[in-house]
Amino acid sequence: MMSREQNELMTRVGADTPGGRLLRQYWQxxxxxxxxxxxxPVRPVRLMGQDFVVFRDEHGQYGMLDRDCPHRGADLSFGRLEDGGLRCPFHGWLFDRNGTCLETPAEPAGxxxxxxxxxxxxxxxxxxGVLFAFIGEGEPPAFPAFDCFIAPDQYTFAFKGLLECNWLQALEVGIDPAHASFLHRFFEDDDVSESYGKQFRGASADSAxxxxxVLREYDCPDISIAPTDYGMRLTALRELGDGHRxxxxxxxxxxxxxxxxMSAEMTIAQWHVPIDDTSCYWYAIFTSFTAPVDKQQMREQRLALYELPDYRxxxxxxxxxxxxPYEQRTQTYTGMGHDINVHDQWAVESQGPIQDRTREHLGTTDKGIIAYRKQLVAAIDAHQRGEKALMMVDAAKAATLTxxxxxxxxxxxxxxxxxxxGADVRRRTESEWASRG
Incomplete structure (x- = not known):
């Protein structure tokens, strides 16, 4: 059973909290x-309870600054993009993307x-397609050579969505292979040829x-976990009979x-980024190993479910x-439509703004969640001791993380x-871009 203090340690993200100090040491x-x-091209950003402004200047370079003008605290996200930077509308103070003050025009000459x-x-x-920022201390870690970062632009697509809950419970739904057989259960199978851009709607590789x-008829996976240099690998096995697995x-x-x-030819890399203690964004990079992605189709599919500008x-x-309720009886396990992001959203938001883990009772299939929490607490402890934690890597180490x-x-x-x-080797060998490595 988890204590309230342990839950607070893992979930709170303010600058004065142990968990918040740890997360600030990674690219977000x-x-x-x-x-x-x-x-x-100017956007307000709230990250781990702090307010920033992100902008693209006249030279096409991105910058991220504290949102409050250092003169009298006005909101720079309403600033004017001009003269090489972002100008505060209150008194005209001008800042470039490096935070240099270029002008204080109302001040006397000299x-x-x-x-x-x-x-x-x-x-x-x-x-x-995603902007990452570092708001911690010292040098940021190097980016690993993951597929989502090294694939050519035409083979990736990025999107995001708002969740009204703590970041940790949003992440933990993805460390739970068993839930898919229930939360994402459909009572009828669609034509897999119409599955492009939709998770859990196609066919598994090497199978029709x-x-x-699979998820509906084989709902008790055998789950194993293995620690890795980047975190952990989870393997879920479902015995289908006649030697098929x-x-x-x-x-x-x-x-x-x-x-x-996501499918036989595409993967999803998804981050869970705290806005504050009780809300977060998921950011996803979809990476194709076969054909270039249809960015327009994938964006239109998702904008049917999300409202701009906040991706709510x-x-x-x-x-x-x-x-x-009729749909729940006849079509889907949840009765909440066919988009699995909605299912996940309900699952994590229904736990409350911050899940009370002192009331939970974990089972065998939660072994990945248990292992991850141990990694998180160990990393918080290491960082508090002034030591490097998992994935705080230099360029040489990052290059080995593929x-x-x-x-x-x-x-x-x-x-x-x-x-x-073998399936991973075959997919890379047959890929136009992944085979180059």
Whole structure:
């Protein structure tokens, strides 16, 4: 049984909390590149209870600054993009993307005030359609050579969505292979040829059986976990009979991401980023190993379910996730439609703003969640001692962190490890871009 103090340690993200200090030492997704495609590329960002402004300057370079102007605290997210930076509309003070004060125009001639002013600025980089920022101390860790970061742009697609709950319970749904057989159960199987861009709607690799059928008819997976240099690997096995076995390999990337198979040809890397203690965004990079992704189709599919500019789900707790009891009896296990993100959203938001883990009773299938929590607490403790924690890596180590393999397939009379390792090699060998390495 978890204590209230342990739950607080893992979930609180303020700058003065142990967990918040740890998470600040990693690159965090803060925006999509798509959010800067309009005529005014300036966005307010709230990350772990702190307020920032992200902008793209006249030279196409991104910057991230504290949102409050250092003059009198006005909101810089309403600033004017001009003259090489972001200008505060209150008194015209101008800051470039590095936080340098370029002008204090209302000051008398000869004033040196501008030379003494500097706004807090933070490193920010673009990776596969997502802007990552570092708000911690010292040097940020290097980016691993994961597929989602090294694939050419035309093979990746990025999106995000708002969740009204703590980041940890949002992450933990992805460390739970057993829930898919229930939460994402469909009573009928769609044509798998119509599954593009939809998770759990196609067929597993090396099989014509729809994934929905596998999950529905074989609901008790044998789950194993293995620690890795990047976090952990989870393997869920479902015995289908006659020597056939469904193998699903997923990964937890410390501290806040999982990488999972979306289909036989595509994977999803998804981060869970605290806005504050009681809300978060998920950011996802979809990576194709076969054909270039249809970005327009995938974006249109998701915008049917999310409202801009905040990427707020149209189905949410205020409209009861469009729950339909007739649908629950006849079509889906939840009665909340066919999009699995809505199912996950209900599951994690229904636990409350911050799940009270002192009331939970974990089972055998929760072994991944238990292992991850131990990793998180160990990393918090290490950071408090001034030591490097998991995935605080330099460039040399980051270059060795590749893949990771994320497989959903069916093998016949073959050990599971042998199957998924071979399936990953075949997929890379046949890939236009992944085979180059």
């Amino acid at each position: 997704p803060v925006a999509l590149v798509d959010e800067f495609e309009g005529e005014r 004033s040196k005030l501008c030379q003494r002013i500097r706004q807090n600025a933070y490193p920010i980089v673009e990776r596969s 059986m729809p994934i929905t059928q 469904h193998v699903r390999v997923t990964n937890v990337v410390f501290p806040q991401a999982f990488i999972i198979p 789900p149209r189905q949410n707790k205020r409209n009861h996730y469009d729950f339909n 893949g990771p393999a994320s497989i959903d397939g069916v093998c016949v009379n073959q050990p599971a490890d042998e199957y998924w390792i």
